Amino acid sequence: MGDVVRAPWDAYFVTGYDTCSEVLRGRDWLAPDFAWQERQADTERWDAVATREMTKTLSRLNAPEHTCQRRSLGNLFDRSTIQRLTPQVEAHVTRLLDELADKLRWGEADFVSTVSEQLPISTIGSWLGIPPEDYPHILEITHNQVHAQELLPTRSELNVSAEATLRLRRYFTELLRQRRANPGNDVLTGWIHHWDAAEPDREKADEILYRLTMFVTIASLETTATLLSAMVGLLLGEPGRWEWLAEHPGHIDAAVDEVLRYDPPIQINTRVAAEDTVLAGVPVAKDSMVHVLYGAANHDPRRNEDPDAFDIERSGTHLTFGGGVHYCLGAALARLEARTLLTQLLKRFPTLRVATPPAYASRLVFRRVVSMGVAI
Known part of the structure; x- marks a missing residue:
């Protein structure tokens, strides 16, 4: 249908790899920030509590x-x-x-709840100094909050996100208060020192610190968990693939990248036109939304030959981590978690198999594997 396709609402889908890359990296394309939202007619959509909260985070900010x-x-x-x-x-x-391993002794185990969701929260939680007993609470509210970042959230979904957003604010505000009272040798204490020096208004500094801590935490959870689940599901999906990779561990990094290309955890990212422009031959008016389709871009046959084949030896390219000033902050960490998990899985569970196919949440933007049964 083309590299730029009109959406059923006042927006465009961007499908081609090069055109998506142009939008992600170009200075003429902005995140939909508050200034843009205030110019929109659909104020109810943009005035939702959870939407406004996410608009304050890095992913929705523009320079400066x-x-x-x-x-x-x-x-x-x-x-x-x-x-x-x-x-x-x-x-x-x-x-x-x-x-x-303990669960597999009794038969089938859910890989998602046992491993995929637990590794990202354990990693980011220990890095920030979040108490382990709080991990289940953070996972629950993150699952609910993410509705606000969907393409067309319903009113009920926005209500669920609003409640989750308030709980996130309460939790991270209290975490920052405690860390101020008891500073440690951790990254969060370092951020507090930086913003106390850079921003004389303590209330404003605390607000920035809350948004940074909250965003870095939740941004690393759903996406990495889905990557880990999809990785195991895809590698076990074809007979002999798991065994081949165990015998050729030098291809583990390539396998992780092929998973990222083939089934990106985030399917859609939105930008708005800074000025009237032309994109891939299509006129786009100022303030118009364009939805970058990561999955479509990664499967563009002009960039990756035979794109619908899952091929560990492909050495292809993808846009899964975005591009430009909004390139994913946690890309290296996500790769580390995936590589480490896959390396140990191949050694410890050579006969691992999918017993119950992955079940996905009903979403457009953020992929989420809800469950996937494995056995040996």
Whole structure:
């Protein structure tokens, strides 16, 4: 139908790899921030509590505010940070696979609730110094809050997200209060020191800190959990693929990237036109929304030959982590978690198989594997 296709509402779908890349990296395409929302006729949609809360986070900010907050984080997961985190992630994986092994002795086990959802919260939680007993609470409210980031959320979904958003604010506000009172040698304490020095208004500094901490936490949970579940499901989906990868561990990183290309955890990202423009030959008026379809871009045959085949040896390219100033902050961490998990799984469970196919939540933007039964 073309690289740019009119949506049933006042927006466009962007499907081609190069055109999606142009939107993600181009200065003429902005995140739908408050300034844009205030110019829209559908005020009810943009005035929803959860929507407004997410509009304050990094993913919905534009320069100069986005630049300022992003610089305050630095390169969150640079090479040295990943090296420091590797032993911790390995320990988390070992513990979770011990639990999986215990459950498999009795038959089928749910890989999602046992491993996929637990590894990201264990990793980011220990990094930020979040108490482990709070992990189930954070997972629950994150699952509910994400409705606000869907393409066309219903009123009931926005109500669920609103309640989850209020709970997130209460939790992370209290976490910051406690960390101020009892600073430690952790990244959150470092952020507090930075913003106390950079912003003389303590109330404003606390608001920025809340948004950063909340966003970094929830952004790393649903997406990475879905990556881990999809990875296991796809690699076990064809006879012999699991065994081949166990014999060729040098292809583990390539396998992770092929999973990211084939079934991206986020399917849609939205930008708005900064000015009247032309995109792939299609006139797009200022303020018009364009929905970048990551899955379609990754399956563009002009970029990846035979794109609907899952091929570990492909060495293809993808846009799953986005591009430009909004490139995913946690890309290196997600790869570390996936690589570490897959390495240990192949060694410990050579006969692993999918017993119950993955069940997905009914969503358009954020993929979520709700359950997937495995057995040996």
